[in-house]
Amino acid sequence: MWNPGSTNENCTNAFGDGWFLERNTNSDVVKTMFADAVKSLTGKSTVRDSWDALFRYFNQRHGKGNVGYRDGEKIFIRTNQVSAGSGTYDASTFEIRNQSRYGMAETSPHVVLATLRQLVNECGVRQENISVGDPMKHMYKHVYDLWHNEFPNVVYIDSDARLGRTKPVSTAQPVIYYSDRGRVLKSGGTTGTPITSDYFPTVITEASYLITIPAMKAHARAGVTLAGKLHFGSNLRGSATHLHGGLIAPNKVSDTTTMRRGYGLYRVQVDLMGHKDLGEKSVLFLVDALWSGSEANDPPRKFSMSPFNNDWTSSVIVSQDQVALESVCFDFLKAEFTSTNPFGSYPQVVGADDHLLQAADSSYWPSDVRYDPENDGTPLASLGVFEHWNNPTDRQYSRNLRTGNGIELVFISSAPTGVENTVVDLNRSWKLSQNYPNPFNPITHIRYSLGERNAVSLKIFDLRGREVATLVDETQEKGEHLVAWNARTHPSGIYFCRFAAGTHTETKKIILQK
Structure with a gap:
């Protein structure tokens, strides 16, 4: 972030x-x-x-x-x-x-x-x-x-x-x-x-x-x-x-x-x-x-x-x-x-x-070392996933590249539009922001803000108008919210993200590109 x-x-x-x-x-x-x-x-x-x-x-x-x-x-x-x-x-x-x-x-x-x-x-x-x-x-x-x-x-x-x-x-x-x-x-x-x-x-x-x-x-x-x-x-x-x-x-x-x-x-x-x-x-x-x-x-x-x-x-x-x-x-x-x-x-x-x-x-491990920091006779299992990115410019790992099940680096910029070091108070507005990244594969992040506590619906539709995913369907507090959509099981194409809160509705076009 x-x-x-x-x-x-x-x-x-x-x-x-x-x-x-x-x-x-x-x-x-x-x-x-x-x-x-x-x-x-x-x-x-x-x-x-x-x-x-x-x-x-x-x-x-x-x-x-x-x-x-x-x-x-x-x-x-x-x-x-x-x-x-x-x-x-x-x-x-x-x-x-x-x-x-x-x-x-x-x-x-x-x-x-x-x-x-x-x-x-x-x-x-x-x-x-x-x-x-x-x-x-x-x-x-x-x-x-x-x-x-x-x-x-x-x-x-x-x-x-x-x-x-x-x-x-x-x-x-x-x-x-x-x-x-x-x-x-x-x-x-x-x-x-x-x-x-x-x-x-x-x-x-x-x-x-x-x-x-x-x-x-x-x-x-x-x-x-x-x-x-x-x-x-x-x-x-x-x-x-x-x-x-x-x-x-x-x-x-x-x-x-x-x-x-x-x-x-x-x-x-x-x-x-x-x-x-x-x-x-x-x-x-x-x-x-x-x-x-x-x-x-x-x-x-x-x-x-x-x-x-x-x-x-x-x-x-x-x-x-x-x-x-x-x-x-x-x-x-x-x-x-x-x-x-x-x-x-x-x-x-x-x-x-x-x-x-x-x-x-x-x-x-070294041939003469058995990692067992509690000294209870049980050696350590794997503590996680290790790999390096493909290069310092693209910064892609195996999950990003869809070549393995290792690391997935999700980069999110929450910088406000406009002058740097200015805080935008999103609690006072109703807004659906453009998803990031866009195009995406297979995960994207969707940000929206609520001016007051309200019932919220955030759904994804395909080009034929069919609902393919419900991301949010609940009452939420005012302020800024962020959700992720994992479209791993969906085909490439254009989709629409529809946001509804009270009388406010807004739609953004999003592109899944595999």
Whole structure:
């Protein structure tokens, strides 16, 4: 979901003009983007129904039956706040200071705010059942204030229990057992004593669900840092140095003597992605690509590639398949950060995607590694689908090309027509927008807006006037709505989408081209 109106293209990111400020990130636009994203992902017409579908799919997949979210279940929203360490904030107020890590790319507080609004306001999850934060880091004042002002009863996780924050508590016993069994991971990265396990914070182990929200960034040690790498901060050691040995460049690419290029090597991200309390507990993976970065400790960078065209990436990317999601984000990062990019080319290192290959298919595991992060004797099954797009211009995967059952990348632009950074209030109008894409094959997205609560009908007709699909037939609230039509079973041709709400009717011609 891409909307350049979500970010201020003139943001300098200098002290006092950080990307995270309201004048630089439009929370109303982000709210709409995330709503459109979850509705597109699930094919539902409302946010509430979309989350119900997400929870039901997750619970069925984990043997809990066809049930949605139940009152009392705990949700932990895992964020990336890597800059919030020693020396970056005022200890008495948690205000961010003017220092070298000011304005680093990390999880946008506005994306988390949109998530909280959906869970609490639209899905009815009680605030006290939601926790949010980065267990190894602090929570800046501007982040806390943005969330707490609207949701005072949410539990805000911080490595310090002051000023309304809650300090994470460690489990009594180790929870994760790294599958290299001490052969690769060392206390000092590539040197020191072997590391075989870690404790987790109970806010993770006691949660029924995680919502994982990493920022989209390249990485000097890992090539890229996304959902898997995010969990380097899910232990309570205060540092993740002991996990660096499981990456492609344990001491960064500048140290060629410790490089672990290539494929078929132990990759610690697989253990993290496959652990029952981390990747496998995530009901939704949401990559925050509003302000994507060139490295974990760098500020956001404007992307030269289309459709960003030397502007911020201004996107959110969602999936319930963590491997597929990371594969897509990897392709974007690799296409942008090449040898000609002045900010680094870390995704180009051979083996930067090795963890994804292994997470998808055990036949690519090292011969001496059996990924079993719970150490219960059961090796990991496939964690998802891995593939690369056909090229950086067309960005087509096997489902897009109809050559396989792998990834399908659905690109949706929710940018309003007219001047960038202008929010169009669709709550005040009745409108059926043109479907996107058009022509399409086989899925298209249809957006419409309601001026008030009303009965809505959205149907598809063929050229002979025969109804071939009913997409919506219910009473809906005012505002903007998005539905998807999968025409996989219908022949190519011209169709008509008819929208009716109260006395308002509107029709659009749509083209299915297989």
